[in-house]
Amino acid sequence: MGRVSIKNVSRIFIKKEENGVTEALHDVSFDVEDGEFICILGPSGCGKTTLLRIIAGLETQTSGEITLNGVPITGPDPKRGMVFQQYSLFPWRTVIDNVTFGLEMQGISKAEARQQAEKYIDLVGLEQFKNSYPYELSGGMQQRAAIARALANEPEVLLMDEPFGALDAQTRNILQDELLKIWEQKHITCIFVTHSVDEAVVLSDRILVMTARPGRIKEIVTVDLPRPRCRTSPEANRLRDRVLKLLEEERFKK
């Protein structure tokens, strides 16, 4: 169970050298239901990654509160798994040892951790590569392994920061479909940051469109399309059109 509630969160960065102040997030509030798939979409530099990092506990908000199931978030915790945009697998560990890492940190014995890790490696389709080192894998496979690693801790929320951003278009489509399958199977809450409108429309229950800096919520768009979704259906196109127009408004506002 993973209900995330974000209340009046602001984040101000202070630059030491220039005495400058940048407001990255301004009074952001929304709730994510248990098992919901939310995409955060916005122009680059709008603070969407900052918001996700605050939810992960890797950064702190200047004001406001974020809770997971009613408990305030104060720091990183394995209950909130994260997949990064950059390749983040530990290059000195094989795929399976990467996936067992979180379990080892919990103090689970190596043998048991391996057994559990194998389930998740199967889930993302990397059985053949479990003893490979990251440098031996393609970008898509590395991100699959990173998803397996995040899932192995059985988090209540899965945070994803443009995880498919560096992949080619076809691999990205495949991984989106696979992610949805996993999400349906695991009933896990997903918060997914992206700059791709297509990706947001295919994946999410709701799209959180943000304004240009300082990031605020411009509009929350409900994606009422049945799954599995057809990427090219007229309804999907209409939705894409609507979201693109929202983003365009932001572009010309400055």
Added chain:
Amino acid sequence: MKNRFIKTIEENGIEALSLIIAVAIWQIVADRIVQNKFLLPSFYDVVNSFTIIVESGLIYTDTLTSLVHFSIGIIAAFTIGIPLGIAMGWFRKANRAIDPIIEILRPIPPLAWIPFAIVWFGLTRQAAGFVVFVGMVFPIIINTYTGFKNVPKVYVEAAKVLGCTRDLDLIRYIAIPSAMPSIAAGIRIAMGVGWMCLVAAEMFGVSDNGLGYQIWHNYYLHRMDFVLVYMLLLGFVGLLIDRFFRYYVDAKLLRWTAGTVV
């Protein structure tokens, strides 16, 4: 069998031929042109002297002594250099505290420590080991520090969200493995410096055996063929240590970097 023999020759032919020609030129120049065993001992002289020290067993005691000196230095440099480098690389305050001291001590050539090595430790193995230590410790500290500074942030963050949040665990599970290529490079540089310091320390009379000592001792006796034997011996032992280390590190510790260009 024959095929394999031919293949080996084909594969290493140029290298082997080059070595043979170099030795031949050396022999001819020494034997026919210089004709002075003191100025330039010939290859044959050197081989002769080599068999003498093998038969007398001197080679073993001297090599062993030098290796003991070297080991004392390397162990001390490891136990002091690596933790210092880690502390400096991980904790900003530790870096600010330790860095000025290191920057002042580092430019002092290790050999300048020889008098104090003798005063503090006497003419003992520890004195030679100390000079080796001084030569080795700085490259190790600096490379460990650099390796730690360059640990990609995303690994640390990934570890944190996976439940690895304590400094000690982050150092052990993330920073040390990630910095290992840099640490290993530092150790290799340090071994080269340490080997040089070892010879100098032994020459300066810190010890009364060892390969470096024998070079100086035989020079006093005007036995230049023996000097050359010990010189070559130093080169070979140094080469062996480096090869062994590289093999061990590449095969065991750094297998995961096989894809990167080094």
